Amino acid sequence: MIYKQTKISELKYINGEFMFKKNAFKCKNTKLLLSAFTLLSITLIASCSGGGDTEFTVIKGAEIGAFNQAQANMGKKIFSEKCASCHKYDIKLVGPPLGTVVKRRSTDYILSQILHPDKMIANNDTTKALLAKFLTQMPNQHLNMIEAKAVLMHLTDVSNGGGK
Numbered sequence: 001m002i003y004k005q006t007k008i009s010e011l012k013y014i015n016g017e018f019m020f021k022k023n024a025f026k027c028k029n030t031k032l033l034l035s036a037f038t039l040l041s042i043t044l045i046a047s048c049s050g051g052g053d054t055e056f057t058v059i060k061g062a063e064i065g066a067f068n069q070a071q072a073n074m075g076k077k078i079f080s081e082k083c084a085s086c087h088k089y090d091i092k093l094v095g096p097p098l099g100t101v102v103k104r105r106s107t108d109y110i111l112s113q114i115l116h117p118d119k120m121i122a123n124n125d126t127t128k129a130l131l132a133k134f135l136t137q138m139p140n141q142h143l144n145m146i147e148a149k150a151v152l153m154h155l156t157d158v159s160n161g162g163g164k
């Protein structure tokens, strides 16, 4: 009787352990697959949508290069003629202050806003929010890329404490 009981419990035990191990292994694999899938999805979602880097801009991948004083001076002149009626450096006027705009916005964003404010208002969420706040739409000042980059150089100068 005792012998029989031991045998049965052993058998059950062995069976139980085997089942458990098999199940545990299966479960681990599924978890591994799931987390790999989740990781892949997160990576894909992060690279395809959202994020400041992927916002709409008309100009893409623009660079203004090293600081150049002559270019900054040219930009300062253009700024005073075509922008200063609406933009100051430190305070709001018709539009937002631009003294530190180079620190809060990308080169592509600023050049796009200067050259294509109409397309930005239609597609860029930041610009849309600015319109809602300032209640005026920035008009196209008809600058070319060289002039726009000069203005950006001037704004870089200002943000570094010079150029005002």
Ligand code: HEC
Residues within 6 Å of the ligand: 079, 082, 083, 084, 085, 086, 087, 094, 095, 096, 098, 101, 105, 110, 113, 114, 117, 121, 126, 127, 130, 131, 134, 135, 136, 137, 138, 139, 141, 143, 151
């Ligand atoms: C008639 C007024 C007016 C003129 C002139 C004007 N702007 Fe604007 N600008 C605005 C307004 C209003 C906004 C915010 C709403 C919008 O984007 O349309 C703005 C937005 C901007 C922004 C985005 C600022 C931010 O915080 O994201 C930049 C950069 C800018 N302007 C640069 C310029 C430059 C450079 C010039 C000159 C070439 C210029 N603007 C001329 C009114 C003007």
